[in-house]
Amino acid sequence: MEKPECPRCKKTGRVKAKGSGATITCPLCMGVGELPPLHAIVENETSLALFYWECSCEIKKHGMTLRYVHPSNHEVCKKCGAIAKDAPLSPAGYAQAFYAILYDLDMDIEYPSDKAEYVDVFRS
């Protein structure tokens, strides 16, 4: 399965810094040019994105207030100091909406099949 192309740097891994115009490593994908796939696991009837986590930062867009969703290649939020391994996973639908609203990125939520089978076995 293909990883979503980074919408911030368009897969180049580099962006122009505001002001100076210098080229810097893309802060969204950390220079790899792509984002993790939107794979979901179901926990307590909520689909959580395996590779996306939330910090306590809020951003405003189109009059909405959104909690910031980090891809898993961010180990820490440079703004609020939240650490990935201690932060909650983002609900899959929320991560999908966040990147659609902010970056116009269209990601499909995928449920890895082995996990789905596991859930079926667990419920039967």
Ligand SMILES: [Zn+2]
């Ligand atoms: Zn990027």
Ligand SMILES: [Zn+2]
């Ligand atoms: Zn933060």
